[in-house]
Amino acid sequence: MPQAEALAELERVAVIGIQLRSIDFNPAQAAVVVEFDAATDDALGDYLDQLNAGDSPPKWHIQKLAAPTNQARVDRAAVGAAAAATDGHVVGIARRP
Numbered sequence: 001m002p003q004a005e006a007l008a009e010l011e012r013v014a015v016i017g018i019q020l021r022s023i024d025f026n027p028a029q030a031a032v033v034v035e036f037d038a039a040t041d042d043a044l045g046d047y048l049d050q051l052n053a054g055d056s057p058p059k060w061h062i063q064k065l066a067a068p069t070n071q072a073r074v075d076r077a078a079v080g081a082a083a084a085a086t087d088g089h090v091v092g093i094a095r096r097p
Contacts, residue, residue, distance in 0.1 A: 006032040013050040017043030064092030
């Protein structure tokens, strides 16, 4: 599994309103699973667009979308007023080669 490639892709992308929670490698499924908080739908869309830039078909896909926990709401306040104005989402994405 190209772990270094996936990490490099994640390091290249920075979007206001996205806060990473975890990065897991699953060799059995040849997948990289990332969980993060997305303050807005626009931030989520921009993040996925940047991760998948130049890939056809896209490598990164939404695996889980859930309402945030209270802790996620508190953490997002550090991102700015725009983040505090929305409930946001907890998002899980997966990358397969």
